[in-house]
Amino acid sequence: MEDSREMSRRSFLAITGWVGFSVASAIALYQSLKFIYPNATYEDPPAFKADAPTVYAVGSTTVLIDKRVVINHDPNGFYAISLICTHLGCTPRYFDDVTSDLVNAGTSISKDPDTGQQATKANAALPGFKCPCHGSRYFRDAINFFGPAPRPMDRVHLEVAPDGKLLIDRSVIVDRAFRLKV
Amino acid sequence: MTVIRAALDEMFAVIGQMVGSVFRHGLPLTDKIAARTALTNFFLHIHPVRVRRSWIRMSYTLCLGGLSFFLFIVLTVTGLFLMFYYVPSTSHAYQDMRDLQFVVTFGGVIRNMHRWAAHAMVITVWLHMARVFLTGSYKKPREFNWGVGTLLLLITLLLSFTGYLLPWDQLSIWAVTVGTNMAKYAPIAGPYTRYLLIGGRVVGDNALLRFYVLHVVGLPLAAFLLMVVHFWRVRKDGFSGGL
Numbered sequence: 118m119e120d121s122r123e124m125s126r127r128s129f130l131a132i133t134g135w136v137g138f139s140v141a142s143a144i145a146l147y148q149s150l151k152f153i154y155p156n157a158t159y160e161d162p163p164a165f166k167a168d169a170p171t172v173y174a175v176g177s178t179t180v181l182i183d184k185r186v187v188i189n190h191d192p193n194g195f196y197a198i199s200l201i202c203t204h205l206g207c208t209p210r211y212f213d214d215v216t217s218d219l220v221n222a223g224t225s226i227s228k229d230p231d232t233g234q235q236a237t238k239a240n241a242a243l244p245g246f247k248c249p250c251h252g253s254r255y256f257r258d259a260i261n262f263f264g265p266a267p268r269p270m271d272r273v274h275l276e277v278a279p280d281g282k283l284l285i286d287r288s289v290i291v292d293r294a295f296r297l298k299v
Numbered sequence: 300m301t302v303i304r305a306a307l308d309e310m311f312a313v314i315g316q317m318v319g320s321v322f323r324h325g326l327p328l329t330d331k332i333a334a335r336t337a338l339t340n341f342f343l344h345i346h347p348v349r350v351r352r353s354w355i356r357m358s359y360t361l362c363l364g365g366l367s368f369f370l371f372i373v374l375t376v377t378g379l380f381l382m383f384y385y386v387p388s389t390s391h392a393y394q395d396m397r398d399l400q401f402v403v404t405f406g407g408v409i410r411n412m413h414r415w416a417a418h419a420m421v422i423t424v425w426l427h428m429a430r431v432f433l434t435g436s437y438k439k440p441r442e443f444n445w446g447v448g449t450l451l452l453l454i455t456l457l458l459s460f461t462g463y464l465l466p467w468d469q470l471s472i473w474a475v476t477v478g479t480n481m482a483k484y485a486p487i488a489g490p491y492t493r494y495l496l497i498g499g500r501v502v503g504d505n506a507l508l509r510f511y512v513l514h515v516v517g518l519p520l521a522a523f524l525l526m527v528v529h530f531w532r533v534r535k536d537g538f539s540g541g542l
Contacts, residue, residue, distance in 0.1 A: 154495055155505060160503060205476070205477040205481065206476045206483075207473050207477065250477055251477075
């Protein structure tokens with residue numbers, strides 16, 4: 118009498134076959150995904166050099182459109198903005214006035230939490246950035262105040278390279294309080 | 300003379316055999332011959348042997364599925380023509396698209412046929428789905444085909460989206476930047492999905508090549524296979540049209 122717990126040759130082979138097929142399929146899936154996931158992209162490197170700090174006057178805003186970076190030189194130092202809209206990644210453009218049309222239309226605009234500046238009827242025009250895709254707006258210091266953008270644009274690290282030029286690294290996101298004093 | 304006649308007879312016999320091998324049933328003069336022709340011909344067998352007039356009433360189907368398929372064929376043929384001039388690299392793509400419009404003879408016709416047929420196909424597939432929904436044609440036994448249809452709708456939209464990048468103008472680049480950034484919002488897998496889709500961190504050469512490959516091979520092939528199943532199921536489940 119055969120033990121009922123004993124596995125038949127047929128079902129053993131069937132189970133072995135299915136296990137083998139499943140494992141092979143899983144490996145094939147893993148390989149496929151890894152294959153199309155690039156290890157090297159040959160994109161523009163995140164770190165690049167701009168001009169020497171003396172080129173940027175105090176109070177200036179310089180848009181490096183090809184690098185999608187903005188260099189702001191304030192009295193308390195330099196900082197760099199990654200010019201990528203935090204909504205869906207388009208490139209906002211700089212304008213001397215991004216507020217007066219809203220003020221005139223009666224929209225109340227929040228105060229810039231960092232600079233304390235506020236667009237009012239008396240002083241309607243503030244400089245900043247507008248995104249062409251869905252109309253998000255940012256103050257000059259990259260803080261969002263209008264449109265779908267969920268947060269301010271990222272600030273990225275900058276330092277003075279040994280050759281005296283500004284070295285900006287777009288892959289290093291820094292705190293909003295970060296300033297480079299030269 | 301008899302030699303020539305014999306040779307001619309022989310030749311006509313061969314030609315007759317060749318023609319007969321293609322047209323096996325003669326002219327479809329009776330319903331029986333017509334039915335047999337439809338039944339044994341690869342291209343005609345997509346048609347049921349018998350169709351009630353009411354099943355294919357224009358006011359019922361609005362021909363939307365057929366129109367979608369017709370547009371798919373137009374897109375395949377015009378797309379094939381466009382491929383002779385289009386190189387999917389960031390240094391060539393835009394120039395090639397402009398050349399197709401202004402340099403290549405009838406290039407504008409082909410490109411515009413492709414473009415308008417693409418817009419039209421998105422519309423007809425949507426309307427086809429709406430029609431099937433409104434006439435309740437998705438109900439048993441056609442639930443499976445409704446499922447296949449939703450996949451075909453998805454593939455149609457993906458074809459539309461991948462094709463949108465190929466002209467490589469500002470509109471394309473930022474539309475795909477926006478579209479793939481939406482994928483980034485997905486929890487956990489989001490950033491990986493975007494990286495996988497565009498083959499990098501910005502919409503560049505890798506993204507263009509990936510979208511091109513999906514647009515001209517991957518998605519059409521998937522669409523074709525699903526269409527085969529879709530039409531087969533229409534035949535097997537029967538037409539939903541009224542009596």
